[in-house]
Amino acid sequence: MQSQDKYRIALLSAYALALHGLESLIPMPIPWLRIGLANIITLTTFILFGFRAAMTVTLIRVCLASIFTGSFLGPGFILSLCGGVSSILAMGLVLNILPGLFGPVGLSIIGALFHNISQLFLAYLLFIQKIEPVLLITPILILMGTITGSVNGLVADILIRGLKNSDDKIQNNSV
Amino acid sequence: MTQRSKVRSPDPRVLFSIPFFLLLTVYFLLLPSCTQKEKVYRKSRILMDTLVTVNVVSDSADKAERAIDIVFDEIAKLDSMLNFFSDKSELSIINKNAGLSEVRVSQETIEVIEKAIYASEKTDGAFDATIGPEISLWDFPNKIKPDDKTIRERLSLVNYKLIHINKERSTVYLEKRGMLLDLGGIAKGYAADRAVAVLKRIGIKSGLVSVAGDIKAFGLKPDGRAWVVGIRNPRAIGNDDDIIATIELRDAAISTAGDYERYFIVDSKRYHHILDPKTGYPADECQSVTVIAKDGVYTDSFSTGVFVLGPERGMAALKEMGFEGLIVDSSGSIKTTQGLKDRIEFKKDHR
């Protein structure tokens, strides 16, 4: 890993962590409902710098956030970790198998979908152990995840374009 | 970037189809809430000293609820006329004036008593609504058997021929002092009839009303099948849901008289509430009798009458009336009328 990459990952992780913290300040009507603002950074990282960078950023973000809130290795942390990792795995797989079919919005939706599904599955296995309530909230979570996922995807897309433009400019200037 | 732009095709047809799909989604979302499908709504209430359950097929819960409440009101009204134990009922006033004077009563009371007399005639007095003086001697909860002398003395008060109805003046008169008319063996079936009539009048297409074991059904369930009624096992142990057979009920009523409803056992002899009007003692040739006919007034009264007649004469009476029926005799073996054989479905442990 080049030092420039390390620098980028650190910066992106910091952004993700900041958004994660910001999101926790936004009051939501349903406690377990999340917008997933940090996923904007994850997605941007994934598209600009690839699978490994995105995974690293997510791991750092999840671990640090849980340490800050004191829930490290707790149930919330396990759910968060599992959701983050599987969402990136899913995005990586989809991009590998079907390159070009989905843009940032589609990838973001897929990420959100797998984030939710893995968390629901884990929550069922570890905590709830009743299939009815899980099945009842699954479609609601998928619906919300699809909406927030597409919005996050759009924001990430805009961000990526902006970054690319400025990158090009910087590179053009430097050349 | 280049990778994506290759696939990103601004095909106008695809773009056009997106709002269409969204509209389709909205349409499917609204569809189920607009065209509510028909469902069975069920409500129970304690009326006529028993459990009354009304099932109604309707496309709206509100409509069903209103219909069921109207039925409950109707049955409560009938109970206020026909209740044996209430001092203010028309029936009580008739009984109090037995041997004294005729009593002016409602059309409904006249109709029930007329039907009771008809059932008595057709069962050769095996069903008799004037059984009151005998039945009131028995105390089933406290297992008290009346003495033989009293039973014999009161037999002269049990005779349906001593009921006099004057339809013009709408009055009823019991000829002998001490006579007691007890419509317990017919009023519940009549109530089921009236309940179904009320449901039909207010536009319900299908329903089932059960007043204790007296049931009347009309129409079909939302799944297109007929209403299914189970016949209780007369020797069920504990479990109330123990049934010997099921039968589909299409625009008909069904009633069962059984020796297990109110009874006590002394010296291994079962004393129950279905008394033979000729002897004043419980009829002992059957365990239970189920009758199916068009109306509850008939099924209710004839189930009791056939029970008293016993399996052979009972079967003959059913045949003569053109009713269907099932008799469990005192040994526990089951006989059915010919017409019932292909409509009835026996549970595996029986027959």
Added chain:
Amino acid sequence: MNLRKTIDSTTIGDRILLIFLLLVSFISIIFIREVLPKTRDVIVEVEGKIRYKYPIDTNRLVKIEGPYGHLSVEIKDKRVRVIDASCPNKLCERQGWITRGIIICLPNRITVIVGSPDGAEDRAVDAITG
């Protein structure tokens, strides 16, 4: 930084996926309740009015006051029974544990119904005679 341009640049895959998931989740939100096995409720009515409603899978013991007396309803292991009834016959107590159906206490005007909340439950029979 143009939102319009960004929306326009989404791929067909993006759009189909979005619409597909919206459709699937919308439809399942509506129909999931129909598909799921209905949990039964224990409904206690006094004189025809619903007094209590409890899920059958939570154990509890409730004392019910009727106009003419009292009784206790015990819910345990998804079964229901009446105990400690003030009536003389105690027919309701003799009925024992039930998992569906109805227990009535005539003297106290109390009915204990085990069934799905809307009363429409798939049963082998619609009524029992006898």
